[in-house]
Amino acid sequence: MLEINALRAGITDKEILKGIDLIVPTGEVHAIMGPNGSGKSTLSYILSGRDGYDVTGGTAMFDGHDLLEMDPEERAAAGLFLAFQYPVELPGVNNANFLRTALNAQRRARGEEELDAVKFLKLARAEIKRLSMADDMLKRNVNVGFSGGEKKRNEVLQMAILRPKLAILDETDSGLDIDALKIVADGVNALRSPDFSALVITHYQRLLDYIVPDRVHVLAGGRIIRSGGPELAHELEANGYAAVVAEAA
Amino acid sequence: MAAVAETLDTVAAVTEGGYKWGFSTDIEMDMAPKGLNEDIVRLISSRKNEPAWLLEWRLKAFALWKKLDEPNWAKIHHAPIDYQDLHYYAAPKKKQGPKSLDEVDPELLKMYEKLGIPLKEHAILAGVEPVEGERPPIAIDAVFDSVSVATTFKDTLAKSGVIFCPISEAVHSHPELVRQYLGSVVPAGDNYFAALNSAVFSDGSFVFIPKGVRCPMELSTYFRINARNTGQFERTLIIVEDGGHVSYLEGCTAPQRDENQLHAAVVELVALTDATIKYSTVQNWYPGDADGKGGIYNFVTKRGACRGARSKISWTQVETGSAITWKYPSCVLIGDGSVGEFYSVAVTTNRQQADTGTKMIHIGKNTKSTIVSKGISAGRSDNTYRGLVRIMKNADGARNFTQCDSLLIGDQCGAHTVPYIESRNPTAKTEHEATTSKIAEDQLFYCRQRGLSQEDAVGLIVNGFCKDVLKELPMEFAVEAQKLLAVSLEGSVG
Numbered sequence: 001m002l003e004i005n006a007l008r009a010g011i012t013d014k015e016i017l018k019g020i021d022l023i024v025p026t027g028e029v030h031a032i033m034g035p036n037g038s039g040k041s042t043l044s045y046i047l048s049g050r051d052g053y054d055v056t057g058g059t060a061m062f063d064g065h066d067l068l069e070m071d072p073e074e075r076a077a078a079g080l081f082l083a084f085q086y087p088v089e090l091p092g093v094n095n096a097n098f099l100r101t102a103l104n105a106q107r108r109a110r111g112e113e114e115l116d117a118v119k120f121l122k123l124a125r126a127e128i129k130r131l132s133m134a135d136d137m138l139k140r141n142v143n144v145g146f147s148g149g150e151k152k153r154n155e156v157l158q159m160a161i162l163r164p165k166l167a168i169l170d171e172t173d174s175g176l177d178i179d180a181l182k183i184v185a186d187g188v189n190a191l192r193s194p195d196f197s198a199l200v201i202t203h204y205q206r207l208l209d210y211i212v213p214d215r216v217h218v219l220a221g222g223r224i225i226r227s228g229g230p231e232l233a234h235e236l237e238a239n240g241y242a243a244v245v246a247e248a249a
Numbered sequence: 250m251a252a253v254a255e256t257l258d259t260v261a262a263v264t265e266g267g268y269k270w271g272f273s274t275d276i277e278m279d280m281a282p283k284g285l286n287e288d289i290v291r292l293i294s295s296r297k298n299e300p301a302w303l304l305e306w307r308l309k310a311f312a313l314w315k316k317l318d319e320p321n322w323a324k325i326h327h328a329p330i331d332y333q334d335l336h337y338y339a340a341p342k343k344k345q346g347p348k349s350l351d352e353v354d355p356e357l358l359k360m361y362e363k364l365g366i367p368l369k370e371h372a373i374l375a376g377v378e379p380v381e382g383e384r385p386p387i388a389i390d391a392v393f394d395s396v397s398v399a400t401t402f403k404d405t406l407a408k409s410g411v412i413f414c415p416i417s418e419a420v421h422s423h424p425e426l427v428r429q430y431l432g433s434v435v436p437a438g439d440n441y442f443a444a445l446n447s448a449v450f451s452d453g454s455f456v457f458i459p460k461g462v463r464c465p466m467e468l469s470t471y472f473r474i475n476a477r478n479t480g481q482f483e484r485t486l487i488i489v490e491d492g493g494h495v496s497y498l499e500g501c502t503a504p505q506r507d508e509n510q511l512h513a514a515v516v517e518l519v520a521l522t523d524a525t526i527k528y529s530t531v532q533n534w535y536p537g538d539a540d541g542k543g544g545i546y547n548f549v550t551k552r553g554a555c556r557g558a559r560s561k562i563s564w565t566q567v568e569t570g571s572a573i574t575w576k577y578p579s580c581v582l583i584g585d586g587s588v589g590e591f592y593s594v595a596v597t598t599n600r601q602q603a604d605t606g607t608k609m610i611h612i613g614k615n616t617k618s619t620i621v622s623k624g625i626s627a628g629r630s631d632n633t634y635r636g637l638v639r640i641m642k643n644a645d646g647a648r649n650f651t652q653c654d655s656l657l658i659g660d661q662c663g664a665h666t667v668p669y670i671e672s673r674n675p676t677a678k679t680e681h682e683a684t685t686s687k688i689a690e691d692q693l694f695y696c697r698q699r700g701l702s703q704e705d706a707v708g709l710i711v712n713g714f715c716k717d718v719l720k721e722l723p724m725e726f727a728v729e730a731q732k733l734l735a736v737s738l739e740g741s742v743g
């Protein structure tokens with residue numbers, strides 16, 4: 001379970017998150033929607049441990065771990081995965097090598113046996129096939145020369161291979177055509193289980209047609225101003241954020 | 250088993266942090282008194298029972314050295330070196346040269362074992378036929394301080410006509426070859442350090458590959474400086490006759506000492522018609538501590554002559570050690586259609602200074618050279634690429650491609666690129682590309698979010714940056730070079 005309590009955070013001189021309360025019970029998928037600049041990516045970075053932000057109050061607990069006390073890699077090993085809004089390029093670093101190193105680092109940290117190259121490739125190829133991705137994905141350098149859509153799909157592939165317990169997807173659907181969108185949804189839905197939860201950040205109701213969320217939250221101005229069931233996403237799609245924001249004010 | 254590969258595993262497992270090859274070994278040494286004069290040169294020559302011509306050659310070099318000045322154009326700074334305060338000869342004490350490994354001081358064998366370098370052939374040959382996926386055997390010449398202590402697989406190599414032995418031995422067993430080629434690529438008066446080396450060199454490796462022979466295994470020399478206040482001046486000479494082929498690896502480490510130690514080597518390569526020489530170095534001399542105390546001063550002259558048509562010389566180096574590196578492995582492309590290559594990774598951290606690069610001299614027609622240099626600077630270090638591409642008047646159709654990339658870690662280090670291009674032939678074509686980048690915070694975070702530690706993330710990004718060079722290394726060295734890069738950059742980020 002992810003439990004965020006009165007979380008306040010920002011950068012020097014600027015508070016971005018102004019007291020977030022959010023609970024995502026294990027097994028559930030929640031969507032976060034909200035205008036640009038409302039703090040959605042900041043929330044995902046604070047939860048995953050990126051440097052450069054000051055947490056000024058509140059807590060974030062995941063399965064009994066105090067997330068805010070952990071290094072990013074410890075959070076990853078504990079099962080937290082972030083699909084980046086802007087995936088990063090790693091020149092000269094082969095995707096397969098990157099993923100195997102990452103997977104084995106996590107397994108080592110959890111006291112599990114590491115996968116040798118053969119076992120890893122078998123696993124990776126199976127996921128690639130399941131997600132109908134191109135075979136050369138593994139051979140290419142991490143995100144280098146990838147189109148926007150390929151980068152997002154690569155995030156989904158990484159998620160499929162790392163099998164997190166909590167996935168945060170930051171606008172993974174933005175800029176994708178409908179086929180790619182389905183791949184993203186397949187990636188999340190395949191992981192859905194009583195042990196898995198997800199926080200899906202999106203602007204578009206259409207993704208939520210494929211990944212049906214248990215709850216939808218609206219983040220605006222650093223606060224969650226409204227929460228509801230899947231129907232809230234339809235309301236936002238029909239009326240825009242402005243109406244909800246005005247109503248909450 | 251792997252030669253230097255185990256070094257890293259074994260030693261890294263035993264020690265933590267800092268320089269992991271820094272132990273010293275207690276061996277009874279035969280040392281010349283400190284200082285350098287004609288008598289010392291004579292003493293070195295007589296200790297080795299050298300013929301008169303070689304003594305004369307040394308004395309001439311010594312006379313030249315006295316007239317030369319230390320070069321001062323490189324971007325390096327150090328306190329003046331007191332050449333009279335060094336020992337110029339140090340050898341493990343023993344009656345005569347060891348006839349076999351059984352006669353080598355067991356302390357020495359133990360030290361090489363500790364470094365993961367197997368000098369016992371039977372240990373390497375356990376399965377004789379290399380099992381798939383395992384490394385083939387490598388013949389090793391181990392040079393401890395100034396003296397070669399053991400060369401493995403000599404007999405196996407001899408069957409195919411390959412000579413691989415200490416140069417001090419070649420002087421006696423193949424005097425005509427040594428006399429013909431010694432100093433023919435790097436003349437004694439070439440530069441200050443080459444002259445010094447020519448006067449006092451004590452040992453090093455000698456390789457001869459006869460016409461049409463492909464050397465059946467990798468050859469490797471492992472250099473270890475141990476003695477205190479001792480200069481190391483090894484000399485390597487490799488000759489490959491028509492159509493021959495050799496791949497040669499060189500590895501170096503030294504104990505951790507507070508004072509600086511001088512290393513001034515000379516390497517000469519000669520490739521005749523259609524011959525190929527691949528020369529790889531993993532240099533990991535002690536770099537000094539975080540404050541710049543101690544470390545090796547590495548002033549090395551390496552040059553290869555592509556004398557025959559279509560001959561090829563390829564230098565690959567991964568340099569992580571030494572307080573100061575002054576080194577420009579070069580190719581003189583004389584034969585028509587000959588090829589010179591230089592692939593380099595130079596890492597500097599803490600207070601290390603590296604001024605390194607290459608010279609490609611195009612003399613023959615349709616000669617081709619490729620330069621790929623990757624400089625990585627961290628801490629308060631300085632890393633300079635200095636390269637010369639010179640195309641002579643008759644080198645019609647000569648081609649050069651140069652790629653120089655610098656990676657900065659932190660903001661207190663320096664990276665400099667100093668390319669000199671001189672073309673005297675209008676049909677020649679040269680291309681130069683250069684980039685400077687930083688390990689970005691978002692790259693590190695991306696890796697850590699996936700579960701990699703900060704250090705593994707740096708290692709991965711650095712290895713990615715160096716990929717074009719690392720892939721040129723023989724398999725045996727590539728893996729350990731990767732680990733070495735990671736180890737040498739430990740703690741330099743964050």
Ligand SMILES: Nc1ncnc2c1ncn2[C@@H]1O[C@H](COP(=O)(O)OP(=O)(O)O)[C@@H](O)[C@H]1O
Pocket residue numbers: 011016034035036037038039040041042043052
């Ligand atoms: N590192 C940063 N430096 C400066 N401003 C930032 C930084 N991170 C976020 N912000 C600002 O904080 C606000 C929230 O940003 P962000 O979390 O990216 O919003 P969202 O993802 O909802 O669009 C924006 O005004 C943004 O400009």
Ligand SMILES: [Mg+2]
Pocket residue numbers: 040041042085170171
């Ligand atoms: Mg965002």
